[in-house]
Each structure stands twice: as structure tokens, then as C-alpha cells.
Amino acid sequence: MPAAASLGLPNVRGRVPLLAGLAIDSFGGGCAGPLVLLFFNKVAGIPLGTAGVMLTVATLFSIAAPAVVGQVIDRVGPRNLVVAAQFAQGLAFTGFFFGRSMWLLFLCALVTTTGQRVFWSAIFSLLADVADEGERDRWFGLGGMMQAGGFALGALVAGWLLAIGGDAPFLIAMALNAVTFYLAGLLLLRLHPSHHQRTYQDSGPAPLLRKDKTFLALIGANTLLALCTMMLGVGVPVYVAEALTVPKWLIGVLIAATSVVLATGQTLVVRHTERRRRTNVMVVAGITYAVWALLMALQVHIAAGWVVPVLVLATACYAFADVLHAATNNALSAAISPTVGRGKYLSYWQYSFTFSSVLAPAFFAQLFEVRHELPWMALAALALIASLTIYVLARVAPRLSSERI
Numbered sequence: 001m002p003a004a005a006s007l008g009l010p011n012v013r014g015r016v017p018l019l020a021g022l023a024i025d026s027f028g029g030g031c032a033g034p035l036v037l038l039f040f041n042k043v044a045g046i047p048l049g050t051a052g053v054m055l056t057v058a059t060l061f062s063i064a065a066p067a068v069v070g071q072v073i074d075r076v077g078p079r080n081l082v083v084a085a086q087f088a089q090g091l092a093f094t095g096f097f098f099g100r101s102m103w104l105l106f107l108c109a110l111v112t113t114t115g116q117r118v119f120w121s122a123i124f125s126l127l128a129d130v131a132d133e134g135e136r137d138r139w140f141g142l143g144g145m146m147q148a149g150g151f152a153l154g155a156l157v158a159g160w161l162l163a164i165g166g167d168a169p170f171l172i173a174m175a176l177n178a179v180t181f182y183l184a185g186l187l188l189l190r191l192h193p194s195h196h197q198r199t200y201q202d203s204g205p206a207p208l209l210r211k212d213k214t215f216l217a218l219i220g221a222n223t224l225l226a227l228c229t230m231m232l233g234v235g236v237p238v239y240v241a242e243a244l245t246v247p248k249w250l251i252g253v254l255i256a257a258t259s260v261v262l263a264t265g266q267t268l269v270v271r272h273t274e275r276r277r278r279t280n281v282m283v284v285a286g287i288t289y290a291v292w293a294l295l296m297a298l299q300v301h302i303a304a305g306w307v308v309p310v311l312v313l314a315t316a317c318y319a320f321a322d323v324l325h326a327a328t329n330n331a332l333s334a335a336i337s338p339t340v341g342r343g344k345y346l347s348y349w350q351y352s353f354t355f356s357s358v359l360a361p362a363f364f365a366q367l368f369e370v371r372h373e374l375p376w377m378a379l380a381a382l383a384l385i386a387s388l389t390i391y392v393l394a395r396v397a398p399r400l401s402s403e404r405i
Helices: 016-042 048-061 065-076 078-098 102-130 136-162 168-189 206-210 213-243 249-272 278-301 304-336 342-349 351-370 374-396
Strands: none
Touching (some): 016 048, 016 078, 016 136, 016 168, 016 213, 016 249, 048 351, 065 342, 065 351, 078 102, 102 304, 102 342, 102 351, 136 249, 136 304, 206 342, 213 249, 213 278, 213 304, 213 342, 249 304, 278 374, 304 342, 342 351, 351 374
């Protein structure tokens, strides 16, 4: 067996610009993403609760993006949408670097969240298009690995920047993220048409998808699991910096360590779970997310000497859950989507991440201000609800009961 095949890797010949673009984009995201909420608070002087609400409201305005993408993706192609999203986000983070006005920062946040929604609504269709026959799941895994690897390096830089102190770390992170968005967009423009252009078909009106109760229920369950993934960047930096007595540089190390697992494990997960139901993998991921959240809630109630060991254990649980979820959720959505209209279904699947992005900042900030452990306890309950929902659906919906990787 060729080494690439044994590692679960697809054929990447001629498609390296896409992989490089994903890694560079994610490097900027790893550097700046975990610092955005703190940037609003420390640099712009906006109270933490207000900043969380601002980011949530900005994301609310972008909530229509996946539906719009679903209507046009089969006509304009996913590559063009991804490139446009990269340049738009680059402009937004340029605005973060120069702006201090609350309204300007809100406008930049609005452009950023809309660009994110367009990117995530189109990228998996692009990965499906570049894949050779039978390698679609492997491309989902490899794309996720490149993003996680870039994010890990960016998170290490973020941790190093935090150790400097003052406003400089946040400004450098915003500038780096802007540059990486521009570079990623330019790289994707170099992707040869023969590797991404396909004959697109009109997938029919959106109401056809809205009648698919099984798919919509899965979107709901995945929204709760996606909320767990958002907490690594939204909740962990604030929780560790404000509620725990540990060095702030530990934030970058924990996020980077998790990203390393994602950067090295997704294709292996795809390969080694190929004889199992994707729904079962998702259930295990949800249960493990719940364990992680409970361990995080425990941090404020244990002796100081146990904080770092338990934090490391909690991060290991999160990494295990996240590699299962990341390698499986998009493959599940693609597997149960109709052949005609797959682009639209994959775009609407991203509503699970859109809704979780809307909820995450306010969910964490508001509950954190009541009691520091409260957002983690609520998150554990939601993760268990998601697992139960997927478990039930897999046994009552015919298309899921027979589903295999």
C-alpha cells in the first residue's frame, strides 16, 4: 500500500495552492482569532459583556450568507466565492488594525463574520470538486489538517505575543491576520481551472431542503457540537486569563496542542473509522465534549496545584472530541445529501456553524459574568443533548440507519 494511501491522504498533484492557502489563512486565524474578544476589551476599551454582544450581533447580520451561497454556488463556482471571502476578511482585519471607534469595529466585525460564513459555506464544495473519484472524504480530512496545522502555529504566536504585554500583541495579530487573508486569496487564484471547475446543476429551490426533516434535525444537533468547538477560541482564552491563576502563555500552548492533533489526525481518523457509522462517531464526540466541559467547570473549585494537570487533561479530551467531529461532520452531511443539489445542502449545513458563531460570544460572556463555571456546565448539557439527538435519528431515519463511511 502506498504511504499516502496508508495515511489516508488523497492525490494532491496540481492542487497544492489550495492546501497552502488553507494553511496560511488558518495561521492568521490562530494568531488573531483567540484574541479578538480581548482586543475589543483591552485595546478598544469596550467592556467584555458589551464586546461579546457586539460580536454576536455582527454575526446575526451574516446569518443569511449560507442561504445566499446556496443559491449562487452552482452558477459562480465555489472557488470564486472562497477567494472573495478571503479578500473581504483581509480588508476587515485591516480595519481592526487602524480602528478604535465602536461603530467602525462593529462594521469590521460584520464584514469578518459575513466573510467567514461565505468561506465555510463554499469551501467544502470546493474540496469536493478538487477531489479525484472516491477521495472526497480524504480531501475533507486533509483540508482540515492543513487548517489545523496553520492554526496551531498561529496559536503559538498568539501565546508568545500575549507574553509581551500592552496593546502591541493585539495590533500585531490583527495585521498578521489581514496579510494572511490576502495571501490565501492570491494562492487560490492560482488554482488551475481543470482542478476545480465542474459542471454545476441547479439544485432546485431552498424549500425542498427545508422539507428534509432528518437533515434539518442533524443541523440542529451539529449546531450544539459546533458550539463546543467555538469555545476553544472564544471561551478558553478569557477563562484561563481571567478566572485561573496560570501563566497567560499557556493559552497559546493549549490551543496549539489541540490544533496539532487536528493537523495530524483527521485523515487517520477517516481511515480507521471507515467501517463504522459516522453517526456513532459523532455521538462519541458529543459525549467527550461534555467530559471536557465538566473538567473546565471544575477548574475554579480545585486546589491551585491541580489546575494545570486538570487543564491538560481537559484539553486532551477536547482534542479527541474535536478530531472525531472535524473528520466526520462534513463527510456525514455530504454522504446523505442528494447528488443534485449537493452544493446547496453543504452550504446549508454550515448553518450549524453559523448559529454556533452567533451564540458563542454572548453565550460565554454573559454566563461567565454570572459564575465563571456556568458556561461550561451549560455546554456539557448541550453536548449530551446533541449526542442523544444523533443517536435517536440514526435509529429512526432510514437513510441514517444504513449509513456507513
